[in-house]
Amino acid sequence: MDNENLKAAAGISGQQIANSNEEPEGFAVGEIVAVVMEHRWLVATVTAVAVLLGVAWSVVSKPVYRADGLIQVEEKASGMSALKELQPLLGDSTTVSAELEILTSRMVLGRVIDKLKLNIDVQPKYFPLIGPAIARRYEGEQPNEPVLGLASYAWGGDVLRVDALDVPRDAQNKPLTLTAGEKGKFELTDADGDLVLAGSVGARANGRQFSIFVSNINARPGTRFVIVKRSTEAAVAALRRDFAAKERGKKSGIVEVSLQGDDADRNATVLDDILKTYVRQNVERRSAEAENTLKFLETQLPTLKQEMDAAEAAYNAYRQSRGSLDLNLETQSVLQSLVEVDNQIVALKQERDELRQSFTPEHPRVQAVDQRLERLRERRKQFDSDVTKLPDTQQKVLRLARDVEVSTTLYTNLVNTAQQLKVSKAGTVGDVRIIDAAAVASEPVGMKAPAKIAISALLGLIASLGIVWLKRSLRVVIEDPEVIESQLGLPVYATIPHSDDEVALFSRTRKGKTGELLAISKPEDDAIESLRGLRTTIHFALMDASHNSILITGSSPGLGKSFISKNLGAVLAQAGSRAVIIDADLRRGHINKEFGLRREVGVSEYVAGTVKLEDIVKPTAVPNLWVVTTGQIPPNPSELLMHLRFEQLLQQLGEQFDTLIIDAPPILAVSDAAIIGRLAGATLMVARAGHHPISELEQAVKRLNHAGVLVKGFVFNDLNTDRQRYRYGYKGYVYRYSYRNANAT
Known part of the structure; x- marks a missing residue:
């Protein structure tokens, strides 16, 4: 006890790991x-x-540029504001939703594609990944020199302009390869690499139903270009993917259009042509409506003119035959009423004919017009009965005057309407207009480089x-010693933390250098402190045992049982106990290396009876600590361990030493540990953090129990204490004292 107090006063670190039984x-x-x-x-x-x-x-990624513009969609359209009465003739008011559909229709986009030849896609053949990035950063006028001699790829400054390309239907949307040659020559091959045609710049080339006109090539001989002739549907679909149109604000009538792509100049050109094409078709549609109405009126005007002339001639002829006749006030009143009713009847008949083009006779609107016509015909009959009461001469004059009046009114109205339509057609501007022409942002849109890196x-x-x-x-492996205690019901006598110093020592030993013990070279290491705690536990574990020997084994190789055996022996020796380490792993034992001893003359030779006990007990550099090596690796290790002389070896060593530490092979690999365990006073199993599932340890314990060996408990090796530091409040606590100068304040 006094010895321990002296060590604490000297500043030796102590580590205690107390596992909590409750998880928050x-x-x-x-x-x-x-x-x-x-x-x-x-x-x-x-x-x-x-x-x-x-x-x-x-x-590597291409920058994307965005061009945008604004269009205003008006609710009504007319050539002149003064001609609002012509609105029924020029169509209904335009809705923004309908105009958005027209903007993205094949009618508008198809015209743009045909005009700008967007259905011919020409791209230089770049080296994968880095080729496009190098080409974008090249600013020379002549083609860039090939990188690493790869002359068939484009590296910047390469230009190919194709003004016309005709391909068979089955070759649409399939890549063709154009290879530049000397002095403007070129060759065109299909997707299978077969030659299609050969030609030169400035002349149309034909071959195998293919036809191409190349107006310009600026590339090194051998440079390849990929050309695709897209179908109308594919070209429109590709343009729609990059084109967007939406109304800015609710019911504002302002439509925002945009086009994205990696070519800023091309975006502006294409979007500008889309806007102009859209406005042009709108004006043409409005003008066509007025023109169609005008054509109809022009076919009706000659007939009405003839009817008016005939009515005037008949009226004048009758007046001349009867002399000068004047209508009295009563007859003039009847005439005006008749003319008014007849005009209304004609107008309603025209309205009914228009409705019958869209509706059946049973439709409410058609029936309403029929009812109005019926009422007008009733009034017409009443006026006819009033006319019959007039003298015959007055009746004849009235009828002729009515015909003249009605014909003149109809003809005059149609002439006026025709003149108004001509003016409207000449001044038609449509119901849409461009507010902001296409403009391209100076900076690329999308994520910037820092954002891409941050997202990555x-x-x-x-x-x-x-x-x-x-x-x-x-990994269904054990990370916590508490799992062993809770599921196997066996105590964990010690938890050995991970030691970087031991890793370095083990590496040196594997390289053939002289081995060292961690307990000697780094006595302040946390792992050694834990072994000192195990030393006390072993003292109590052996009090009731019939032998003073401890068997240390494990379930599988690589758990660190040899590390625990040799350093536990050193710790026991440092406490004044005479200890001996017996390397009973007659298959792969290596404890002799750490002590700088030879393997020969050990357990194998003693059991074979060729040497005496004093020949195999070898002293070490550690006072009070001896080692018995394996000896020559025998062909029958299990049979040697079952020999009576091995039991006698343990008995004789037990009489000469205070504590025997037996390092045995893993129990699940071979049965050696079960043979030795029956001769040992206590058996400890080594478990390593993160190396095996609980079922493996359970199987190992069962294997020993079936052989009549009672496992006292476990030593939990290689615990990551750095990780445990972050587990505060979860399953355990870690307390540590660091070494420092005893005189430091």
Whole structure:
């Protein structure tokens, strides 16, 4: 006890890991942070790769430019504001939704495609990924020199202009390859690499139902271009993908149009032509309506003129035959009424004919007109009865005057309407107009390079966390010693934290250098402090045992049982106990390396009876600590361990030493540990954090129990204490004292 107090006064660190029996409810933030910190290098690597990909994305991706413009859609349209009465003849008011459909229709976009030849797609053949980026940054007038001698690819400054291209129907939307030659020559091949035709700049070339006219080539000989002749449907669909039109504000009548693409000049040209084509078709449609109405009126005017002339001639002839006749006031009143009724009847008949083009006779609007016509005919009959009461001469004059009046009125109205339509047709401007012409933004639209890199980093972080989560989900391994105690019902006597110093020492030993013990070279290491705690536990565990030997084994290789055996022996020796380490792993034992001893003359030779006990007990550099090596690796390890002389070896060593530490092979690999366990005073199993599922440990315990070996408890090795630091409040606590100068204040 005094010795321990002296060590504490000297500043030796102590570590205590006390596991809590209760888990807090809710979201275990500390556990998540601990898992992330455990895999921090994986997270950092994946995120760094994602950032590099984001940088590459920023460099390789094409900039997208946006051209936009504004159109105003008016509710009504007329050639002149003074001709509002012609609105029924020129059509209904225009709705914005209908105009949006017209803007994106094949009628408008198809005209633009044909005019600008957008159905001929010409692209230089660039080297994958980096080729387009290099070409965009080249500013020379002549073609750029090929990179790495790849002369068949375009590297910037390459120009090909195709003014006409005709292909068979089955070759539409399929790539053709044009290869530039010397002095304006070129060759055109199909998708299979077969030659289609050969030609030169400035002359139409024909071959195999293909025809092409190339007006300009500025490229190195051998440079390839990809040409596609798109069908009308494909060209319109491609233009629609980049073109957008929407109303700005609710019922504002202002339509915003935009076009996106990687060529700023082309965007402005195409969008400007779309606007002009749309306005032009609108004006043409309005003008065509007025022209159609005018043509109809011009066919009716000669007939009405003849009827008017005939009525005037008959009226004048009758007056001359009867002498000068004047209508009295009563007759004039009847005449005016008759003329008015006849004009209304003619107008209603025209209205009914127009309605019958859209509706059946049973439609309410048609029936309403029929009812009005019937009432007018009734009034007409009343006027006719009034006329019969007049003298015969007055009746004849009245009828002739009525014909003249009606014919003149109809003819005059149609002449006036025709003149108004001519004026309207000449001044038609449509019901849409361009407010803002197409203009291209000086800066590319879309995400900037910093945003792309930031998004890539975020996606990389999310992906790395997903990988960590998947890795953790697939790994059904033990990370916490409490799981062993709760599910197997066996105590965990010690929890050994991970030691970077031991990793370095083990690496040196594997390289053939002289081995060292962590307990000697780094006695202040946290792992050694935990073994000091195990030393006390072993003292009590062996009090009731029949033997003073401890068997240390595990379920599978690579758990660190040899590390625990040799360093536990050193810790026991440092406390004044005479200890001996027996390397009973007659298959792969290597404890001799850490002590700088030879393997020969050990357990195998003693059991074989070729050497004495004092020949195999070898002293070490650690006072009070001896080692018994494996000896020569035998062909029958299990049979040697079952020999009576091995039991005698343990008995004799037990009489000479205070504590025997037996390092045995893993129980699930071979049965050696079960053979030795029956001869040992206590059996401890080593479990390593994150290396096996609970079922493996359960199977190992059962294997020993079936052989009559009672497992005292576990030593939980290689616990990541850095991760435990973030688990505060979740499943355990970590307390640590750091070494410092005892005189420091």
